[in-house]
Amino acid sequence: MQFPGRRKKVIGSSQNDLYDHCLQFYGQPPLENISLTEFETFAVERLKLLKSVENIGVSYVKNSEQYVKKLDAEFSSLNFPLRTELGDRRVQGGTSEYEKRRKDHISHFILRLAYCQTEDLRRWFIQQEMDLFRYRFGELTSKHKTDFLHKNNLKYETVSAEEKKSLKDKLITSSYGLSGITVEEYDFYKVPFQDALDLVRTRKVYLLAGNAYIPHHEIVTIVLNDFRTRLSKALAMTARSLPAVQSDERLQPLLSHLSHAYVGQDYSIQKNMGKISLEQIDALSGKSFPLCMRHLHKALRENHHLRHGGRMQYGLFLKGIGLTLDQALQFWRSEFVKGKVDADKFDKAYAYSVRHMFGKEGKRTDYTPYSCMKVILSNPPSQGDYHGCPFRHSDPELLKQKLQNYKVSPSGINQILELVKGMHYQLACQKYFELTHNVRMLFILACSNWACFCQLRDSPAKSFTEPAIVFTSAISLKSYRILICEVLYSALRFINPLIHSVCSKYRSFLTIYEQHG
């Protein structure tokens, strides 16, 4: 005798079944027909969303209040599902929840097609989708979280109240930040230790009989690992079936446009054209350029030459900060001629590529300067190259030396190296910028909001476009406070050296004040 198998879900017959949770693992591809317009719109909107996720993630600490607020705003404006119940309620003529979820589902799969092709694209896509997922999962209520886990076969049981009570002390001491009350109130999940390796490795979780007891706010890490594994596998599979999709002429142009699209703030060149003179470049390279460009400029001056990767990265940067085509040609020619290239050869071989950068040759694309992500992720430098991101591509020892040469303080260098170790290359660059602009930068951060500075962070070119903001006066409140504390602390420790210490501190305080006052 056979028992009937589980009733199969018939797609489309019950809308509520298919999208009964606002969050999903994207296990099943959509099986309906959609118009090309919808195909394109959905894809572009999700791409915008992912780019926002990326940008907001660079500017704010992930999952902090500001981060969440910013992302919330993006979600509403782009019409993606967030937390609401499925009830097919229309928000005053806007899209229903069901429609939002459908868009979420379909757009994810379309982007898989666009982003499965290369290692870089896959990595980027997985990273943003994971950040997106983490954010959305974090916004769910406890009940919805458990629902989600069960619906997706993550059969992690919650720990019973009695067990929690008997293990209370152990649970409190095994994770940071838990108290008796939180242990009682929060849900704990029992997860086989093999699914929680990161927590096991760092001993941040209680283990008993092969199970890790995970507090509910950590369960997202487990779920994320699962998400990453599934998505990674899926992308590999998608890549294999891609040729079939690409042969469809209607889709092919859209898909390739999606993976190369620069969907972000467009800072047009016209705005900055003609704002700097060639004579200023040397001085500015030391004072205001981001480290990568400072490095390239120095190499160019020393060797009177740069290879292709370096020419592209630096050349487009110079364009971005306002060099005109004529200025650029003059700049490159004068430098190369000092080396092994004579003027004729320059005009024949290199001038073309400078004009190409400005959109005056070939297919006449007015290329935009490289974004940080591009510099970090693609085209790593090899021997003889000077391009790339020094925080990503330099050996930490060499980076340290370089920073020492540029008079960055030892504690500052350590902070930077920590960020590099954690792979926060853009934050490391930001820190370098703060440290080399010293007091002034702190003041900016203290009184203006992050948005100002954040606009500077999107690409190396942008970090330079608004020099006016950086040059203001007055010592920052923060530095002043630190100074006073140091003086007091020294006073408490030593009696004799007190006078000496206060005097020298006062002296240095005055110097700083004078310089920037």
Place this chain on the structure above:
Amino acid sequence: MSTSDYDPACLPDLLPLYYRRLFPFSQYYRWLSYGGVSKNYFQNREYQSFTTQNELEKEMQKMVPYKIDIGAVYSHRPSQHNAVKSGTFQALEKELVFDIDMTDYDDVRRCCSAADICSKCWTLMTIAIRILDRALREDFGFHHLLWVYSGRRGVHCWVCDDAARKLSVAARSAVAEYLSLVKGGEETVRKVVLSDPIHPFINHSLSVVERYFQQYAIVDQDILGSKESVDKVLAVLPEDILSFPDLAVSFKDEKDPMKRWNLLCDLVLRKKSNSKKGGQYFDKEIMLQYCYPRLDVNVSKGVNHLLKSPFSVHPKTGRISVPIDLKELDTFDPFEVPTISLICEELEKPRAEEAEEDDMKDKENEQEAGERRRIRDYKRTSLAKYVKVFDRFLEAMARSRKGEMLKKSDLQKDF
């Protein structure tokens, strides 16, 4: 004398005897072949693999291996290695193993160094076994652990649960890192850093260490005796404790190491009232730095790593790598472990009358005779009790496998 002088030069003569009459093949084969999958062993960097016990026996008796190392179960027979595409030839299963080597403690033991061991420092192995055994069983839920004396200066642990054998490299390294507390090489002075909250695993480990610390560290190793070793201990203390002026004075006045230790522990209380953060568990850190097990993460991580087999002979000491009975752990003496010379000598001793009867039975059935003879043989030697430990371990595994199979077939039953 329990060990009988062992001379490495005799090894070529003794080994064939060992493999012919003493090596516990049937148990060994049982162990190697659970799961019905063939295993390999390596000799002179040659892959060998076997499908029956007879094959194994014959091959080993022919080869007379000096070293037996055990590796992973592979998806194809290793002799096909070159023929099979490289990606598909992968290690499928391997026990989770741990290797504790006494040389890793050279910076904290004063009695010996390098390959030497003595009864004073052997306590470190006892501590290591207790801590790791508890953690692997209680925290990770493993059941089938075989602890083996390496024959010279350390112990190995073979975790043989199915779940353990299927662990990925990442999982193995996570387990090894969870179990690691002593970090840092020659350049690091303070190798154990504890901060709030203290994980239950650390507390469990500390309670084991505390049981042995006074006798082992203060008395046997005398870490607070001479100036040199006192300095080493003090080097680990946080700065603000060192700056207590009475510390130096009291150490000058008080010569009794035990009282000196108590002085240090008193300072812990004073430290707690001091608001400066960091280093408030320095007494525990000292105990752990001097006693906590030091394992080589790479040995446990690598699925392709080889580890010396139980019942192999250590060429330098002649001792057999015997399983350790945890019930008698505190009385285990590495110097009482039989050498190959000893057990071969014991073989030659005159046999009792029952032996004559058994010989008669043998003549009747030649096939089983060989095996029975072998069993009787090792039972007459000091090897016997160690083979018993191995037997018990294998029986426990067999029982649990039977239980698993019953469960599985229950689940699959159709009504």
